[in-house]
Amino acid sequence: MKQLNVEICDVTLRDGEQTPGVSFTCQEKVNIARKLDEIGVEVIEAGFPNISEQERACVKTVKGLGLDARICCLARAVREDVDAAIDCDVDLVSIFFATSDLHIRIKYKKSREEMLEQALGMVDYAVDHGLNVRFSAEEGSRTDTEFLKEMFRQGAERKAAYSSFADTVGCMTPLEIFNIVTELKAGLKNPLCVHCHNDMGFASANTFTAAQAGAFQLHTTVNGIGERAGNASLEEVLVALRMKNGIERYDLTKLQEISKMVEEYSGIKVAKTKAVVGEHAFAHESGIHIAAILEDPATYEYFMPEMVGGERHFVLGKHTGRKALAHVVSTLGCELSPAESDWVLEQIKERSAGKCSITPEMLLNLIKRSKECA
Known part of the structure; x- marks a missing residue:
């Protein structure tokens, strides 16, 4: 079996909650976080603290649980978002901006260079305040590769702990993500993260394939919930890592339990034929x-x-x-x-x-x- 060096960042509490119609109570987030910690997930993305005072308080609550997992939160490349992360005393902040020309033109109405400089300023600001930073390219899969390389190079120079590549609209195939991860890894000075969406049904396959190509941090959600068609499925990725790469440190016996928990809290029914946790899986x-x-x-x-x-x-x-x-x-x-x-x-x-x-x-x-x- 191929030896892999990977970790899991589960984003159920943040991206999973962005599933249309889904809202977790703080106690539900606490219960999910504890179960993820029991499974052995290394990083838990607890939320987006600057969206509301309630969200900030919940991120702080999850951070205060004393879990073995490190606690992460999301921040746009703006001062108030990073300040919210600082206030929550998280272990890792994911500072992101949309990097594709389409998003830069529509959302920011600035140049690539202007957006990169703004984002790098927030990386500096977070690092200066003692935070570990994941420098994240939203829309990475539709971004010019040379711009991505330059972004990640400069982020690493500014002491970003991770570089992160997102297939935000789920447009990549396993072969495409293998190739882009291989290319990005070649000159990267820090670990690469991958965040895959499921619009064409490839999220779990793309995440697993990215790991084979050298990605380190793999983003998942329980039951694959998330925006539109969802994200890479925690249970599918963990089983693939066990069966194909011999990674045995995760307690997979708790997958059915956490699946049912998230199904109940989210109101999103798991398909009977869903791999690993569906009623008909066995x-x-x-x-x-x-x-x-x-x-x-x-x-x-x-x-x-x-x-x-x-x-x-x-x-x-x-x-x-x-x-x-x-x-x-x-x-x-x-x-x-x-x-x-x-x-x-x-x-x-x-x-x-x-x-x-x-x-x-x-x-x-x-x-x-x-x-x-x-």
Whole structure:
């Protein structure tokens, strides 16, 4: 396995909360932060303290928890935002500005050079006040690469602890992000961070690929929540790092728990087929699959559900076979003769074809009726 030097910065409390309609209470943020810390996440982005007094107070609360994780916050390249970060006494402040020509023209109406000079001034200001700085390029993926290199070079000279590249609109593919990270890393004097959005469904893949190319700090959110289509998924990135790079320091058994917590607090339902934490992530219906899994789960599960705090489920339906039925029936403390089994299986397939879910109660009723009908 390839050896990687990476850390996770989870941004659920900030970018995740920017999901339309989502707002966490301070206590909910505290609960999520504690669970992220238990998992072993190295950096937690607690919020954007200058947006409100309540947000600032919550960032301070998270910072005061005494977690092992370092606490980060977001700041635009303006004095009042950096002052808010200083007031919160965070371990790391992410000072950002939008670097693409499109954003500079539309949002700032200044030149590249003017915006860079303004941002570097805020890097100096934060460093002078004892803060570690992550110098962040919003819209990095649509920014001239030479400008990015110059920005990061000057940021490192001003003692920025990190350089950060954001695929803000999720427009990159894994091959594209591998190439840009490789190019940026070549002349970089500090660690590179990547922040990927999911507009084309590549956020987790891009984040993992960026790590293979040498990115150090990987940004994630629980359940992949975030603006528009969301961010890179914490659970997907951590499992990929475990399975493909042997990184075992994170406690993955808590992933189901934190997923359910964020689902409840955010009101954003997790898709049943969501990787790692979805209800069907370890659910099997096909008779061929279940028969093999009963012999050896590795036949149809690349990683075991126990690794991520999950459970395996066998679902009865139109694809169910005799071995699967016998196993499920035995878990209910029942036993069927071959004729009874055939009758129950026929009933299951008939009902499933009509889009009827086979609940445990329904199965018990069918088992009872089979004794009369078979």
